[in-house]
Amino acid sequence: MSDAENGTAGYKRRRVQRSPSPEYKLDDDDNYEPYIPVAQRRQAKLAKLTSWGANADKDRERQQREEEQEREDEEREEERRREKERRERTLLMEAQEVHDKKAAEDAKKTEAEKAEEQDAEILAAIASRRKLASDLELAKGVQYVEPLKTTWRPPRFIRERTEEQHRRLREKYHIIVEGEDIPPPIENFTDMKVPEPLVKFLKSKRITKPTPIQLQGIPTAFAGRDMIGIAFTGSGKTLAFCLPIIMFALEEESKMPFTRGEGPVGVIICPSRELATQTYENVLTWTDALAKGGYPHLNTLLCIGGISMGDQSHVLGKGLHIVVATPGRLIDMLEKKRFTFDQCKYLCMDEADRMIDLGFEEDVRNIMSFFKHQRQTLLFSATMPRKIQDFAQQSLVKPVLVNVGRAGAANLDVLQVVEYVKQEAKMVYLLECLQKTPPPVIIFSDNKNEVDDIQEYLLLKGVEAVAIHGSKTQEERQYAIKSFKSGAKDVMVASGVASKGLDFNDIQHVIIFSMPKEIEDYVHQIGRTGRSGKTGIATTFVNMSTPEQTLLDLKYLLMEAGQKVPPFLQSIEDPRAAQGGSLTGCPVCGGLGHGISNCPKLEDTQRRQMASHRISDDKGGY
């Protein structure tokens, strides 16, 4: 029989003939039915029909058995399916239960707890920053464990006092200390062994008794200890960190006079040129007073951007004792080897939290890498958030923390007035506000254009005003400060950054035209008045454009200082209180009205970091 006769037979036969090996066996082969010729099939059918009768019973039985088997199979299959469904449902339910339980637990957690968890994550990220030490020290694993030794000792009668007596004295002046073997507080300059001519000079400037930060800070620094000094604005921190460096330089010069190319023995770093200039001028007056009193003459160099170092060649031409600097110019001079830190043993940072926190951290490390020996490090500021304190402490040797009042608290000698003034009414109201006190008055705005606008407006109204901000030339800035300090000008309009830490005589009134976002800036700004024990007024304009969180920080600060809280500030609720959270201050900026997760300073730092990464990425691409 041909293939044509049985249709598909040729295909099947071809497959039979190929007799596939097991590994090539396709699924179709499972259904393979061997070919049975038609005649044979007919015969088979006939035989079946004929035997039907005889086998009918057997067949029925078999059929019944088969049907039963089939039913059983179906039942078993159904049972298996049901079991599977049951198992799946149980797993699903368990998963749902776990999910529901977690949701319930989350719901039970207060918003404050969730915020705390978030805060802990952010803090852990901050904590991972590198220690404040030079790269070389970090790379070599150099770690100093003992503070520097100095020859200074407190007078015997003070050494003989008990720890309890020291404690009571500190308590009397509201001084909080932390650390090991803390040197004693000393209540007058003579007992601190400050040279007589300087004591007399200070007296002539009405500096007769040390302020609390000086009373504990100067002995601590004289004893060679690393320290973190925190005290409110205008409390005399400058003398506290300058005096030890002057005394150390005097001692070194007395041992062996310095000649050209030698020194400095100490460096003071400030975050702004103006602050560095002011500190430099202070050091000059104090070292001059000593020289006039028969002590060796000390050379001090001002090392800041915007001035020609040629003007100071007379200082560089001699032995150098002290350098007062801003970071950028200092690094430049060190890199050019105009002087070295081979003999430098004293490093002080003013407004240290700003230096560490606001972009100078790498510069500070760079500066540290020029030191050849162990140094004594002093960090001072009016604001020092806990997080920065912790970080700084890790970088110092057995540090002593000297704290007068809460870090970041406002000076209690400043009467703080907060007024709601609509944006468009500010200028006119400013004139009215100027009538509150006689000059000198400082007006702050963080916006450079606004600083210029205010000055222009005041000049038009016949008010003698100067202005200072970061976009002014160094000459303009110096002129503004000089004419305001000398009393030739009544009002200074300033951006916060340009005037931080500046000590002007007897400022009567500080007007904050636009409230800074960060409460620390506010504390520094109002701190231009109420200095060295005198009182002053600070008037601050706020309105709808002031962020609520800033207002809340302000509200708590006023409450802490026992000042009047105006009704519009009173009505601002703390969302953390509603959530039952803790109302402790932000560890990053010290603001009392918010937590770390919505800290404006942290946001700002992160934004700047991202911007600088972008810039370095861009640079890397070329």
Ligand SMILES: Nc1ncnc2c1ncn2[C@@H]1O[C@H](COP(=O)(O)OP(=O)(O)OP(=O)(O)O)[C@@H](O)[C@H]1O
């Ligand atoms: N023991 C003292 N008694 C009286 N006045 C002092 C004393 N020590 C310093 N002063 C004066 O107090 C003023 C403020 O001092 P200083 O500038 O050192 O304050 P500060 O704590 O550094 O403030 P800021 O945090 O704003 O920089 C200065 O004019 C200074 O001469």
